[in-house]
Amino acid sequence: MDSSNRKEYLLSQKNKGKAIFGVFPAQYPKELLWAMDIVPAEIWDPPLQISGANAHLQSYICSIVRLGMELVIQGKCDFVDGFLFPHTCDSIQNMASVINDYMGPNTPCYFFYHPKAPYSGPSFKYYLAQLRELAGSLQHHGHPLDESRLRQAIELSNTISQLLKTLYTNRSRGQFRSSNREFYDVIRLGEFLLPEDHIQLLENFINEKTTPETGSRSSVILSGVIANPLALLDKLDELEVTIANDDLINASRRLLAPPMDTSVDPFEAIAQKYFNMPPCSTKGSNISERAKYIMNMVEQSGAKGVIFNIVKSCEPELFDVPNLQSLLKEKGIPSLVLDTEVNQALSGQMVTRIEAFVEMLG
Numbered sequence: 001m002d003s004s005n006r007k008e009y010l011l012s013q014k015n016k017g018k019a020i021f022g023v024f025p026a027q028y029p030k031e032l033l034w035a036m037d038i039v040p041a042e043i044w045d046p047p048l049q050i051s052g053a054n055a056h057l058q059s060y061i062c063s064i065v066r067l068g069m070e071l072v073i074q075g076k077c078d079f080v081d082g083f084l085f086p087h088t089c090d091s092i093q094n095m096a097s098v099i100n101d102y103m104g105p106n107t108p109c110y111f112f113y114h115p116k117a118p119y120s121g122p123s124f125k126y127y128l129a130q131l132r133e134l135a136g137s138l139q140h141h142g143h144p145l146d147e148s149r150l151r152q153a154i155e156l157s158n159t160i161s162q163l164l165k166t167l168y169t170n171r172s173r174g175q176f177r178s179s180n181r182e183f184y185d186v187i188r189l190g191e192f193l194l195p196e197d198h199i200q201l202l203e204n205f206i207n208e209k210t211t212p213e214t215g216s217r218s219s220v221i222l223s224g225v226i227a228n229p230l231a232l233l234d235k236l237d238e239l240e241v242t243i244a245n246d247d248l249i250n251a252s253r254r255l256l257a258p259p260m261d262t263s264v265d266p267f268e269a270i271a272q273k274y275f276n277m278p279p280c281s282t283k284g285s286n287i288s289e290r291a292k293y294i295m296n297m298v299e300q301s302g303a304k305g306v307i308f309n310i311v312k313s314c315e316p317e318l319f320d321v322p323n324l325q326s327l328l329k330e331k332g333i334p335s336l337v338l339d340t341e342v343n344q345a346l347s348g349q350m351v352t353r354i355e356a357f358v359e360m361l362g
């Protein structure tokens with residue numbers, strides 16, 4: 001299974017009677033969808049040429065939003081039963097309004113407004129209310145929500161969290177043999193696979209690639225939105241540099257939350273998961289909290305530096321990175337800032353900067 005089989009997989013699930021939802025970045029309660037027989041198919045970086053979306057979006061909108069809208073315009077989502085737009089950032093919100101209010105797809109659109117930091121007592125109640133409202137509105141598509149199925153979905157999600165934690169820990173200790181690209185290929189299959197299928201692949205991957213030896217390759221921490229462009233992962237592999245850990249919005253910042261508490265009400269367990277996630281620019285987290293999170297990764301993995309790979313025009317990241325870079329510099333941790341477009345090649349100048357940075361790390 002790889003991402004090229006994505007549509008085939010989703011259509012096979014549809015044939016089995018499940019509903020398919022196109023879900024835009026980044027955080028949403030996937031356990032709720034699984035429990036209602038809805039398969040979330042996340043839309044981050046479809047491999048498309050952008051043409052039609054440019055007419056609907058301002059020039060300063062990031063390529064993730066541009067590609068998501070292009071997918072809708074080109075009719076490649078015609079088989080989905082609904083769209084879900086989490087309130088991740090202004091650009092996603094902007095796209096959600098354009099698609100829902102002006103483009104009028106025949107597909108129903110749903111919105112999920114999660115609270116931003118700083119969190120206070122009412123934030124938790126607000127999140128719970130959003131969760132229940134979403135569950136109520138999704139009943140039109142999936143099966144009515146059954147508490148035992150939601151608990152089952154939470155157990156499966158916890159198994160995935162445990163497996164991901166093992167993968168990340170082994171990699172950070174140098175006890176994992178995969179290339180950078182292979183690592184993200186496998187974890188990103190969770191963007192559309194049902195949990196049972198992803199669990200099996202993760203288990204196989206861990207068994208195949210874990211090694212007792214400690215690797216001696218140089219390593220860095222990758223921060224940013226997504227492990228894309230692939231050319232960046234390949235370049236690091238070519239330079240024999242391992243990504244020891246990451247601070248990516250579509251990876252550790254949402255995947256490495258501690259397992260959910262199965263002894264409490266399942267809605268509360270899902271809400272707690274959101275508030276226990278690592279700090280993130282799209283949640284308005286405090287900068288020093290984010291810096292601490294990244295510095296811990298550097299310390300625990302022995303990485304020699306941090307690469308901030310910012311998706312061009314990503315406002316939430318652009319607000320945080322200059323301060324993060326200064327805080328890392330105060331601690332003597334070297335960093336490199338790249339601004340890239342997803343699915344694009346690296347420019348010659350960017351390649352030179354990456355090579356110089358890696359050489360400087362020694």
Ligand code: SF4
Pocket residue numbers: 025062063064065088089090091092225282311313314315316317
């Ligand atoms: S890349 Fe940044 S601006 Fe674009 S959708 Fe993601 S968080 Fe929003």
